[in-house]
Amino acid sequence: MTSRRCWLFLSVLLAVLMVATPLSAGGGEPIYASTSPHLGYGIMVAYPPGHLGLVTDMGFDWYKNFLLWKDIDKTKGYDWTSLDQRLQETAASGLNLILRVEGPPVWARAWEDHYWAPVAHDKMAAWREFFRATAEYIAAWQADHGTSFRVALEVWNEPNLSFQWGDRAVDPAWYTEMVRYAYEGAKAGDPNIIVVAGGLAPTGGTSDGMAMDDVQYLEAMYDACLAGHFDVISTHNYGFGGKPDDKSWGYGILNFRRAEDIYQVMVNHGDGDKPVWATEFGWLLDASYEGHPECIGYWESIGFAWQRVSPDQQADYLVYAFQYADANWPWMGVMVVSNLDFSTTGWYATCDPLNWFSILKPDESPRLAYNALKGMTKRYRSWEVWGMDVRPPSLAWMMPITGTRRVTETVSVLNTGNLPFTWTVTTSTQGLPFSVSPLSGTADGSFQVVMDAQGLTTGTYTGRITVTASAVEVEESPFGVPLTLYVVPRVYNVYLPVVARWFSGP
Known part of the structure; x- marks a missing residue:
């Protein structure tokens, strides 16, 4: 066997730090260091939730379940038994909770013979009071039990489809009325509770009015005075068999990236600072892989x-x-996989698609998807009501005296909480010539720092930027960003040996 050793010398030029590249403020920055973590990792769980331990084992931090008005509003007042159970389970699991609110009592339905009939117009005050009482009860329960998990109330489900609207023609103005009353009630009960509107199903709509294009439906909701009456818009951007990044799949409508079209409507109406949540999404597992090829024919039908x-x-x-x-998608918040365990309930026929969106098998053993999601790297956002971070948290430069120059850096002011805020910037200097623009902005915005080292002599120059949030509740405010410039006499080259060996056969 013969071998050859080749010594390569890489010139590691310290001047890399001296030509206006900022010095590192510390290692281990995440891949998407320009944005703060913004996702919530959620999954829909069958009623009643019996597998929350598997949710926490996945490393997820949200789950979605259901709250039925008819189960709470009894003839002699409110009975909070079912809500108590959800709150107790959530507190024990360490998760956050989305409750899809539905199921009006018969007396509150627009037509009594259908579970999914909308709330009657003349019963909207009772609907509002129910949301007020629910939000107030949740806040009081948490105070009594010393817990602080987040709770979101999602108003209804897929109202742009007739079978979720009492098998009648859909009506975005009517649904918006329900959202507005729900929002007013919930915020009266607890201003910090999250109200989610929409739950829209991607569809191109039908000419008979029994289904309405989800983007057009959201536009119609804005026409009906939606603005100012929600915290989150939710969508059910299932993959429909396509890859997550394929925007052309399903005629450009039935695909995961449909969420972008929903968000664009919000931007067009001045709500680009509010998030979208994907409160249902998933992919349908081919049942023939688990010994049920007969399901394919049913699915064809x-x-x-x-x-x-x-x-x-x-x-x-x-x-x-x-x-x-x-x-x-920095505007995306909680993403809810549909679903964890509907396959284990025994409620659904073998070929019901709900069983095959599940990531557990009927015997409660994990499918490949469960293990993949469990092993997935996660970047959790903070669910504090108020929070701010500034990236990068410091700036430093090193330049040779023969190569001083003007540099520009971008600093982002990130919202790590749930509520929006504005910010202002002030500066101070100890010889460091720099300027900042703009001097104010909104959370998740940025400003530029221009530092001009031209003409400076050798030495160390410092300055400081102070970012102050408008909301006094933001504990991280004021946030100081130190600036340091080192002007040095000369550049040094350092040579590091790198050994490479090539082996060939005899």
């Missing part, structure tokens, strides 16, 4: 067969969906 994916694809697409949203 109901228009689902084209959506099916392999176990590997279900796992890969779910993980990539979170990664894609983290990297590309």
